[in-house]
Amino acid sequence: MEVMETPAALLMRQLSRIWADFEGRLLQVPVIARALRGAVRIEDYRLLLHDHYQQVIEGSCWIARAVSSMDRQYLELRSTFLGHAGTEHRDYEMLERDYVAVGGDIDSLRRGRKNIGANALSAWMYQRASQRNPLDLLGAMFVIEGLGKHFAGIFARSLQQHLGLRDDQVSFYLYHAQHDDDHLQQLADVFETGVLAIDGLAEQIQETARVTGRLYLLQLEELGNY
Numbered sequence: 001m002e003v004m005e006t007p008a009a010l011l012m013r014q015l016s017r018i019w020a021d022f023e024g025r026l027l028q029v030p031v032i033a034r035a036l037r038g039a040v041r042i043e044d045y046r047l048l049l050h051d052h053y054q055q056v057i058e059g060s061c062w063i064a065r066a067v068s069s070m071d072r073q074y075l076e077l078r079s080t081f082l083g084h085a086g087t088e089h090r091d092y093e094m095l096e097r098d099y100v101a102v103g104g105d106i107d108s109l110r111r112g113r114k115n116i117g118a119n120a121l122s123a124w125m126y127q128r129a130s131q132r133n134p135l136d137l138l139g140a141m142f143v144i145e146g147l148g149k150h151f152a153g154i155f156a157r158s159l160q161q162h163l164g165l166r167d168d169q170v171s172f173y174l175y176h177a178q179h180d181d182d183h184l185q186q187l188a189d190v191f192e193t194g195v196l197a198i199d200g201l202a203e204q205i206q207e208t209a210r211v212t213g214r215l216y217l218l219q220l221e222e223l224g225n226y
Helices: 007-026 030-037 042-056 059-068 072-088 091-101 106-110 116-129 137-163 171-191 201-221
Strands: none
Touching: 007 137, 007 171, 007 201, 030 042, 030 137, 030 201, 042 091, 042 106, 042 116, 042 137, 042 201, 059 072, 059 116, 059 137, 072 171, 091 106, 091 171, 116 137, 116 201, 137 171, 137 201
């Protein structure tokens, strides 16, 4: 007898396909491609940290905005989002330490601006988070946490191999390589709660994942372009 696929399992499979497409595009982004083949410079890495910082520092803010947009019927999901914000909101401190450890100036980092792509990504995340019950942001979280699970460790090791960097110079990427697997499991658990019975939510989650992935790539493509 054929076993029917659950809505949660189907969504995870569809999101995995979205992730695979995103990853293929990620590997073609110039700074990432150079890093993986050993052609990256320390200046490139400093610029990446600088521009990534400007986006990461707002990460917990859009999650908190999403929580404030949820009705009381989603109290449990609100707790999940808040817990996620709590683990993410000090990430910027790791980026600060990494930046200084590779010769960057902390004041310059803190005074920095978002590049064109980071501005677009931030605007998109806040726009979605401001909608009533923005549960589709689970798709954005899937993409962003997937970077930690599937890519951060490979990227950090490549930087260490080709630039001779210490662990304390790539601590942000090493940390997420070690911890984001748990966050993805939390998302999978949320999908199993029955929330996908909401009409059209699975499709909205996928769309938000696709848009978030494209804008995330844009911020990497626009490094230094303010």
